[in-house]
Amino acid sequence: xxLRIFTEPQQGATYDTLLAVAKATEDLGFDAFFRSDHFLSxxxxxxxxxxxxxxLTLAGLARETKRIRLGTLMTAGTFRLxxxxxxxxxxxxxxxxxxxxxGLGTGWFEQEHKAYGIPFPKEKFARLEEQLAIVTxxxxxxxxxxxxxxxxxxxxxxxxALPKPAQSRIxxxxxxxxxxxxxKLAAKYADEFNIPFAxxxxxxxxxxxxxxxxxxxxxxxDDLVYSxxxxxxxxxxxxxxxxxxxxxxxxxxxxxxxxxxxxxxEVVDRIGRYAETGSRRIYLQVLDLDDLDHLExxxxxxxxxxx
Numbered sequence: 429x430x431l432r433i434f435t436e437p438q439q440g441a442t443y444d445t446l447l448a449v450a451k452a453t454e455d456l457g458f459d460a461f462f463r464s465d466h467f468l469s470x471x472x473x474x475x476x477x478x479x480x481x482x483x484l485t486l487a488g489l490a491r492e493t494k495r496i497r498l499g500t501l502m503t504a505g506t507f508r509l510x511x512x513x514x515x516x517x518x519x520x521x522x523x524x525x526x527x528x529x530x531g532l533g534t535g536w537f538e539q540e541h542k543a544y545g546i547p548f549p550k551e552k553f554a555r556l557e558e559q560l561a562i563v564t565x566x567x568x569x570x571x572x573x574x575x576x577x578x579x580x581x582x583x584x585x586x587x588x589a590l591p592k593p594a595q596s597r598i599x600x601x602x603x604x605x606x607x608x609x610x611x612k613l614a615a616k617y618a619d620e621f622n623i624p625f626a627x628x629x630x631x632x633x634x635x636x637x638x639x640x641x642x643x644x645x646x647x648x649x650d651d652l653v654y655s656x657x658x659x660x661x662x663x664x665x666x667x668x669x670x671x672x673x674x675x676x677x678x679x680x681x682x683x684x685x686x687x688x689x690x691x692x693x694e695v696v697d698r699i700g701r702y703a704e705t706g707s708r709r710i711y712l713q714v715l716d717l718d719d720l721d722h723l724e725x726x727x728x729x730x731x732x733x734x735x
Contacts (some may be wrong), residue, residue: 429705429734430459433502433723434657434711438466438540439473441717443488446480450489452720456727460497462531462711463490465504468540471678483516488577490524497527501622501657501711502603504535505555505664506546510562510582518567518593523684526594531601532560553609555581560617564600569592576631603657605634611641611698620653622711625686631656632705639706656702659687662695662726672722676715688712692729 433453437446465482469475480728483563486498491652494495498520503513513532521528528577535541541548549555558579566589569575575589602614603622611634614621623631639649661676661683663669669690688698688710699710716722 429470429699429707429708430721431462431726431731431734432460432462432497432709434462434464434466434713435717436466436713436715437485437717438464438475439469439715440475440477442477443478443480443485443509445717446485447489447492448720449717449723450496450498454493454722455733458723458724458727459497459709460499460529460566460589461493461508462499462529465500465502465507466537466540467507467546468537468543470537476639483520485526487520487523490520490527490619493524493527495527495670498524499599499601500531501624502531502533502601503565504554505532505559506548507543510559511566511584511587513559513641514563515591517563517598518591518670521593521595521598524589524594528595529599529601529620530563531603532556532563533603539593547710550580557613558582558598560613564590564617567598601655605630607634607637611637612645614638615641615645615647618652620655620709622655623711624657625659625685628701628705631702631707632646635706653708654706655711655712656707657713658694658702658724659683659689660712660714660726661689662692662730664691664725664729666691672716672719675719692725692733695726695730696733697717699730 453461459508482500517530534556538548569589575587577584599619601620602618604610619637623634635654642649660673688695
């Protein structure tokens with residue numbers, strides 16, 4: 429089971445804070461550092477000092493880390509034109525020496541679009557299908573060939589399809605709870621399918637849909653990695669769990685019901701139940717980015733048992 433650190437910087441984080449978390453992620457042996465792609469805080473937080481851009485952040489971290497994978501859960505398809513996104517991600521992949529992964533979704537938080545003047549189209553899923561075709565098509569076209577795409581929402585003619593990523597294939601993540609269109613899209617384009625903040629039962633059900641869609645599309649179901657994103661709150665005793673839960677404004681019982689919370693042994697057992705559904709990777713949503721001791725505890729007493 430791979431453990432990856434997943435951050436939500438829109439809730440309030442500077443680049444320096446994210447760098448500290450990324451370096452801890454690397455030093456403590458976690459597999460990857462991922463971040464959300466949002467421009468507005470959610471809930472009661474003020475989000476100070478303000479948002480950071482996902483791909484600018486990852487470009488910086490690409491030069492300041494050596495081993496960990498870097499990526500997004502999920503880049504909002506509404507934020508960037510697909511041709512520009514393909515250039516950005518390929519460049520960061522080159523800057524990192526081939527350590528980038530792209531999670532791409534429709535975008536969903538309407539208020540952040542209004543706050544920053546970003547169009548929020550109604551037909552987001554159909555656009556996402558074209559975006560995936562364009563981004564992967566640009567990367568996969570042979571050097572010297574041009575790339576054309578003529579769709580309903582995007583039109584590319586005689587693109588040189590440059591730059592190319594450092595990797596022969598940048599892993600693409602697709603996720604969500606949709607019962608029909610999402611599994612089919614994952615079967616066509618994804619290297620990894622991620623389900624965010626889902627129960628064990630819902631994870632097993634959705635993974636089954638994606639596996640069936642992959643086989644219907646002529647792929648082996650095991651060609652995809654199946655993963656979960658879950659909030660994490662671990663403490664060496666009940667008092668420490670309660671303290672960490674209070675800092676992020678959550679109740680311990682709710683965190684235990686909907687995430688990975690409790691003692692290291694409790695969290696290891698719960699991860700094991702997710703593994704039984706076919707999940708092979710957990711994105712640990714860390715909400716208090718100043719608490720690096722939390723990451724140290726997870727590394728020493730959770731990750732060590734899983735590996």
